[in-house]
Amino acid sequence: MNPSVSSLGKDLVGLEDLSGDQIISILDTAEPFKEISERRIKKVPVLRGKTIVNLFFEASTRTRVSFEFAEKRLSADTVNIAASGSSVVKGETLVDTARNLEAMRIDMVVMRHGSSGAARFLAERIPSSVINAGDGQHEHPTQALLDLLTIRDHMGRIEGLRVCIVGDVLHSRVARSNIYGLLKLGAEVAVCGPPTLMPPAIQELGVTAFTRIEEAIEWAGVLNVLRLQLERMHGGFVPSLREYNRIWGVSSQRLAAAPRDVLVLHPGPMNRGVEIDSDVADGPHSVILNQVTNGVAIRMAVLYLLAGGRQESAEAAKQGGEA
């Protein structure tokens, strides 16, 4: 495999940079990889000999573990660097980090960073492939891809669906990546939440904005419910978590009033009783655990494609050949 011929380009920085066809090819590539995780021996030698660094400047157990499983199931050699607890300090060393990684001849870097644009910054400075595992409030492309895969699994399609992203869109990289991905695949997209948590000019991206959750639920076939960070209350964006739950929380009563069955996603980790009630999270509308399962398959697909693998060979790769 040769990353210079990757169908995605060198890096995955964001879905804004990808075409609809490229996104579909990632989803399709993930399909055969889903099955590997169901096997007794969950490993294929697709990325044998490749070295991958998981570089997390912000703590994120879920995303890091999901990437790590994906890498190990493809037989890559992986190293985890949790920069938040080490001598690497934000702002001090992004350039030096890039130079060090380059000097170590790493094949791929999976990076989570608190600054918007950090993934692109790194990608422009090293020859290795960079996968954005979340940069500031910019993008979190693999999360959106796994959301898309989960929606497609349950609804059979993306095109023509009405998907509403609910909550703190202003601070959410998940929201931005979802908006780009959904629009490129032909969905109608809306956002809903307190106007204090809506990004300026968001409608110019081609989405509808609701300020009442009831309107959103009446409109949507799919709700993607974002986590409300506690610090938003301290920042004065919402008066209290209780009020947030009362006015914007996704509850089973509200879903019961919907004119159709609504699929509910949540990127996690959840604040039960704040943005989502437990009976919804654990109830029949929820596909939250399917998202977690799909996360590993999507990340395997991204790693595989960036390493130069081709979508049409993924089935064969799954059977045990190296791509």
Added chain:
Amino acid sequence: MSEKLLLKGGRVLDPSQDLDGVRDILLADGMVAALGEQIDAPEDTRIIDCAGLLVTPGLIDVHVHLREPGGEHKETIASGARAAAAGGFTAVCAMPNTDPAMDDPASVGFVAAEGRRAQAARVYPVGCISVGRSGERLAPVGEMVDAGAVAITDDGSPVTNSLLMRLALEYAQSFGIPVADHPEDLSLSPSGQMNEGLVATRLGLKGKPNAMEDIHILRDIMLAELTGGHLHLQHVSTRFGVESIRQAKSRGVHVTAEASPHHLVLTEDAVDGYRTEAKMNPPLRAQTDVDAVRAGLADGALDIIATDHAPHHYDEKEAAFEDAPNGIVGLETAVGIVLTRVVNEGVIDLATMVERMSCQPARAFGLPGGTLAEGSVGDVSVLDLDAQWTVDAAAFLSKSRNTPFAGWVLQGAPVRTIVGGKTVWEAAREDVREDAT
């Protein structure tokens, strides 16, 4: 007795005398000794052939950051003064947001002395409004003026406290100096990174709405109206700001205002891709704002073009966007940018450019120059309007390279800068011919 200079046969453009024609200028003893159609060279005179070149009163930049003391890795007073001369400027006003801040006569005197030692563009210190730039109590304005300060400002930060701004506007009237303010209501977006709008939303960067600037401009205008003091608004970037200043002037409020070259030619789109070399404060705005700043420059709502020259070391700008500092260097691109993208695009004519870059700055800040009338200071800029050149940041005399204009092809360049009757910089070019008699 120092050597005399005779600038021969240039197109002399001096709006202060309504003059635009081929003239000779004799400089002697640091002054303009004679201005006329045909001047014969006295003894000991160096003749400089200026045929085909534009000769203007020395350009003055009332807003530069020279970083010394405290930021000498970015710029020093000497390197900044040389960069200014290479940009065609005969004088600059140095902002006091140094480390420590220029808030007392000793530090103001240090900058003035270092400026003289540089023997390049003149360096006029601007003192702080408040002690330590902390926005709390008035700095010793009178003593700073005695030490050479030509204005006061807390630039880099706004004056948040309205009472302090009122007191400054009142107190400064004793000394006839402007109170310059960086208009920004920080409470509206304390960690904003760029203009608020679609680009910021797409990039996931915190925005700064126009209202941050507009609110502060209006407050300052009201305080200037209340006190009768001279308010100078720095780097105006918003359409409402320009209109507010225009209206204030029509009411007779004593307000002057700046436009920066970058706010005249760039929009927020320049930031896309997280380009830290386009990160500045106030941020690059929308096209409607750029249009308004250009219109304001043309009709006089904005009096002055000032670069807000803000050098930063290369590794400070090579960072994630939110970790990179604000500001760009401007001294060595201003003339080319303004000629190419403002004058040649018909926004203002050449005479207005000289007004905005020489006459008005001198008038507003009470500085020598801004005119080539006989008996005035011998500060002259010589420009070649036909020179085509490409911006090469590596060739800057400034210690810093942080420009969004690298690689731009510009028409019109400074070729000689004369301060006090002495050439302090000349372009390494064939087309400036020099013969001694």
